[in-house]
Amino acid sequence: MRSKLTTIRLARHYGFCMGVTRAIRIALRTGEDKVGPVNVIHDIVHNDTVVKDLAERNVGRVVSVADAPGGTIIVPAHGAPLALFEEAQRRGLEIIDATCPLVIKIQRIVRRLIDDGYQIIHFGDLHHDETRAVVGQAPEGRMVVIHDLRELQTVRNIDRKMALTSQTTADAVEFARISREAARLFPGIIVCDTICNATGQRQKAVLELAPEVDLMLIVGSHSSANSKRLRDISRTVCRAAYLINSAGEIDPAWLDDVVSVGVTAGASTPDVLAEEVVDWLVAYSGGTAEVIRPDRRDDETIEMIEPASE
Ligand code: SF4
Known part of the structure; x- marks a missing residue:
């Protein structure tokens, strides 16, 4: 069937927030600097692509302090209970705290x-x-x-x-x-x-965009709370909205009779994944769809403070 898609619109605010950017930077730097094993407690942020990328750069993942083979553990952007810090200290692990400010x-x-x-x-x-x-x-x-x-x-x-x-x-x-x-x-x-401000901005941007389009695609991991929230909010004001990990999960049947698509991404989603979705949609339209990108400037100002090391 011939595509009716003419317009692809990106949200005013989407993708990595400052807290996520900071946590990933801290993890990458820790992976480069430390000689022994470096592991994040759970996921540095809720995105499989980011977690896999870190694993290739000497930053692994453990589910508990007890699982860490020694060396350094990184507390992810979401933080950790006080008991976890105490347990890591008892085990003599170095703790790098990448909790979002x-x-x-x-x-x-x-x-x-x-x-x-x-x-x-x-x-x-x-x-x-x-x-x-x-x-x-x-x-x-x-x-x-x-x-x-x-x-x-x-x-x-x-x-x-x-x-x-x-x-x-x-x-x-x-x-x-x-x-x-x-x-x-x-x-x-x-x-x-x-x-947080970043969450509020992404939700507000979706509320502006979703009523204007026939379909919303939210790029983010299925374990990402803020991405799921963007999908749920979209569904209240748009006739269809789907949460997808990547362009590979788009079902062409969703685009039947669709003229305009809105695209956003959770705060833990790398830009490259949202861009791949846009590229997929442009290709689906036969290269004719217009891509509208609003001026994208987050207001949030999280100081890039150094992580605490214990
Ligand atoms: S609290 Fe807000 S700024 Fe911090 S990591 Fe979470 S979504 Fe990002």
Whole structure:
């Protein structure tokens, strides 16, 4: 069938955020500098291409401190619970901390709230590395993770001051709804909006772009929370949206009767993967589709501070 595709539009904000760029740089430099084994705890960022690329450059991956063969471990952009740092120190491993400064900020907020006697409700995914790391800053029982409004309604006030925080990659619209309900259920609750700027910008850019196109393609790993969120948000305002690892996962059937396609990518997706998707679409159109690229400038300013080495 002859392609009807005439327009490919990229989101205003997409792809690597500063925290991811910083973590990858730290990992690459550590791989070059260290003589012994270098391993990241889990994934440096949630993207298979990045993880494979690092593995080819002397930076492996382990699932726990116990699995590390010695040498150096790198704490990924999502951070790690305090217990992991303690275990690595006990084992005499060198720790390079590539936690994103914005995740460190949430961890500090959580520790301060705990010290001040608060019970914390955290809006996030309990299975996500960042949330596990944030929860790992608080003593047992002082922090409850909720995934949605329904779970919020099951939380009981245990006679403490209450505070609400959020995963950096949470849906901003949903967090606003959760905040309103939390204020109703727990008058006086402190709301800390800890959704990061890069996440907010990528979500806003999708909300601008998705209603204008027939199909949205979100390039990102299926394990990437912020990429999945971009797909879910797209689906609320666009008739079809798919999350794909790479151009190889595009199903041509998705493009039947499609005139315009929007392309975005999660904060952990290398640009090259988004560009390959654009190239695939141009080729599919027979080389005739126009590619529209808005001025792409992130506002986020994360200082490229040096990682802590312990
Ligand atoms: S999405 Fe935000 S919090 Fe996560 S690594 Fe990027 S800048 Fe940091």
